[in-house]
Amino acid sequence: FAYYPYGDQEVRAEVEPAVSRASSTTCTETKTCPAPMYFLDDVYLGKYSNIPGIKAATTEEEDFGLDAYEPRFMQPLHIWKAEGEFSVKLRFDTADYTKDLFYFCQIHEFMGGRIKITRDGAPHSWIDNPSLGYEYDQPSEFDTECGTYGLANFQLPNSNCPDRFVCDKEDAPEGYRKFAQCIDAIDCHMISGMTTGSSAMSEDALFVHQMIPHHQNAVNMAKALLKTEKLECDDIRDQSNPECVLTELLYEIINNQNHQIQTMYDYLDAKRFPYEDDCVVEVETVP
Structure with a gap:
């Protein structure tokens, strides 16, 4: 996940424990910023947490499971499918960040999309911000x-x-x-x-x-x-x-x-x- 389109292909702005784009926060110093938590068969693969119901909230931890999760998909499809069910959870609890997030692929440019952050079932903002920077291709x-x-x-x-x-x-x-x-x-x-x-x-x-x-x-x-x-x-x-x-x-x-x-x-x-x-x-x- 990233704060801008393309993630780390353009700027260092992935959603990580020590990265934030909120206007007022000290989470970058304590490594407590919102970050995705990656799972295999409901087993958490990392150490960082900001979801107490899964694991006690942490400080000074940057391992949110991606390094154990991502390499599995370099294997042939039938092999990684046999490993189990892959999933990710993200609790975005930075109240003063009202823009959108993005999901993206590190090796396929323009393969990604927009994520609307919600609170009580409603988006923080209906406006698409930041802008995507390009138009989606429309097939004939x-x-x-x-x-x-x-x-x-x-x-x-x-x-x-x-x-x-x-x-x-x-x-x-x-x-x-x-x-x-x-x-x-x-x-x-x-x-x-x-x-x-x-x-x-x-x-x-x-x-x-x-x-x-x-x-x-x-x-x-x-x-x-x-x-x-x-x-x-x-x-x-x-x-x-x-x-x-x-x-x-x-x-x-x-x-x-x-x-x-x-x-x-x-x-x-x-x-x-x-x-x-x-x-x-x-x-x-x-x-």
Whole structure:
């Protein structure tokens, strides 16, 4: 949790025992500021507390369980799911702080949201403060149907792409045809993105400019298959079920390759390469 969007990616403002954004408090000196408390199967993983009903309130303690909680999620999904039920509790008892909090992911930029602090069931403030700093992306109608993002302008026919990527779909069941149309657009998006210029005249820039749309293709394809709800997996821990194995693989593709895309954009920024270097190559379809 954080006092501002992005948490520690921008400024040191996570919700921790020695961090506060209230106007009048000494909690930073005694390490008694509000902080989340992390649990596994209702067992508290830390030492700090400001919830006496769980553990006597503490001073000079900064361990609120995150260091024992967070690394577990670096394991494969079926392994950490087997460990038990994960949960977090937060008692925010700083009365003179009336702004919002945020939840965020440390490795996926813009993956987070706003938390309204309530008292007696009502928010401290109905105003969204601090501001988010950006607008939420709105998927197109086509993307909403596919479970993807950024494909509205890449539906076939498209002058940058062949007239099909999936063949012999015309007589297939409706659900398959719709999924195939999504795949056609996903692949057209990648093909369009992988026709790149050479303005940087640099091998590493060319690699990154080519690899980003390649990764975006994988992410969109994984999300599109999940959207179909065709995979039958009641318990992701059941590794004897091949559809559970594939489901886990899809989530790994989404999480890992999105992080890699972010890393590659950071590389372009650090090396002062252009964010993208597109060139238009029209495809002539042969009858």
